Amino acid sequence: MASIAVYSVKGGVGKTTFSVNLAWCAATISRRQTLLWDLDASNGSGFLLNVDAKAKRSAQSVFDLDNAPTKLIRKTGYPNLHLLPADESIRTLDRQFHQIGKKKRLAKIVDGLAKEYDRVIFDCPPVLNEVSAQVMRAADLVIVPLPPSPLSQRALEQVVAEVKGAGKKHPPILPVLSMMDMRRTLHKETREAFPKWPMVPLASAIEQCATLQKPVGEFAPKSPAARAFAQLWTAIERKIAKG
Template sequence: MATIAIYSVKGGVGKTTFAVNLAWCAATISRRETLLWDLDASNGSGFLLGVDPKKKRSAESVFAADRAPKKLIQETGFPNLDLLPADETIRTLGRQLGRIGKKKRLARLTQALSKDYDRIVFDCPPVLNEVSAQVMRAADLVIVPLPPSPLSTRAFEQVAEEVRGSGKSHPPILPVLSMMDMRRNLHKEAREANPKWPVVPLASAIEQCAVTREPVGAFAPRSPGTRAFAQLWTAIERKLASRKK
């Protein structure tokens, strides 16, 4: 089992879109039993997967000692892909984790799910608090979407600092240039400065995910966006494999 965190301290970078599409790639391309764990109170992952939230909202309860995550996991309409949805109760999760005082609570919960899942993808909130610290302790790899802009560069530096602060055995970081439009000079410069980083283009099909409430590969299998996420997923699997050696 391996855990992949999609993380940024800056909103609006495509984080949830990345999480949903990469989880779909894990389940569909690699055919791995996959759990997408939404830690962002907006429940964007559930929306993009067409999973409506249950009436009883208790996402934070899985972090309590008496509640197993399995009880809140929902099936999606896609084979091998389940969702642990978020809701507004986890807005105070950082404080709750602080009260519990267990710095590896998320890591232990994740490990308990390893019997059922080969890949767990975290859709992380754009925060720097105990939640992000716990994610770094639980993750095997951190994916950072970066639209080309000075603010994104600053956000990446903050993420790198947060990851390094999680300890000597911190997870590796894979930055990804997102929403790339090579007609723009700033985007060309970003690509030239980071030629080895994976790229996900600015594509209308990817934007349609919020309309169709499906991963792009499910409704536009031949689109550039689908190819980009598939290539990114291949890079992720290689990164995970090299880390285990």
Template sequence: MASIAVYSVKGGVGKTTLAVNLAWCASAISRRKTLLWDLDAANGSGFLLGVDPRKKRSADSVFADGGDPAKLIQTTAFSGLDLLPADESIRAIDRQLDRLGKKKRLAKMTAALGKTYDRIIFDCPPVLNELSAQIIRAADLVIVPLPPSPLSARAFDVVVEEVRGSGKGHPPILPVLSMVDMRRTLHREAREANPKWPVIPLASAVEQCAVTRQPVGAFAPKSPAARAFAQLWTAIERKLAER
């Protein structure tokens, strides 16, 4: 099992779209039994996969002592891909984790879920708190989406500092240029400055994910965006193989 965090401290960078499409690639391309764990209160991953959260769901029931996240997992319309959805109750989970006083609670739950799943992908909240620290401790790889802008570069520096601050055994970081439009000078310059970083283009197919409520590869498999997600997933699998 390997766990992958898609993380940024800045909103609007394509984090959830990236997490959903990578989860689909894991299940559809690599044929890995995959769990997408939505830890963002907006429940964007569930929306993009066409899964609505169950009523009366409580994040406390997941993280409390004895809580079993497997009971809250929902299947999706895509073979081999399940979802552990979020809802607004997760906004208070930082206080819950502080009360528990267990710094590796999420890592232990991830290890338990790893008995069922080959790949676990975290759609992380854009915050710096105890939850983000626990996600980093649980992750084998941290993916950071970066639209070409000075603010994104600054946010990346914050993420790097946060990850490295977790200790010597911190997971590797893979930056990804997202929402790239090569017609724009700033975007071309960002690409030229970081030629080895994976690139996800600004494309109508990516925007259509929210309309169709499907990953790009499911409804536009031959599109440049679908190829970009697939190439990124291949790079991720190579990175995981180096562990």
């Protein structure tokens, strides 16, 4: 089992869209038993998959020492793909981790999921705190969506610092250029500067994910956006295989 974190300290970079589409690729293309774990209080992943968090169940309760995550995991409309949805209680998770005093609590829970799932994908909150630190200790790979912007390089540097701060055996980082429009000068220059990074285009099909509440591969499988996510997932699987 391998765990992949989709993470950025900057909002509005397509993090949740990446998480949902990569989870769909894992479940549909690779046919792996996949859990998408939403750690962002907005429950964006749940929305895009048309799965609401149950109001009576607290998303933070999965981290209580006596609780099992299986009580909160929900089926989606896609084979092999399950969701652990978020809710407002996630906002207090940082404080809860400090109270528990377990630096690898999240990693331990993930280890316990290995019998059920081949891939766990984290939709991370865009913050630097104990939650992000716990994710870095649990992840085998960190995906960082980076739109072509002067601020993106700074965001990547912050993510690198956060990942390295997780410990000596920190996970590798895979930056991905997102929202790319090669008609724009800045975007062309960014691509020329980082030619080996995977790229996901700026596309109306990706924007429709929120409108249709479906991964792009479901409704536009032959689109450039769907192909880009499929190629990115292939790159992720290769990187995981290399260790």
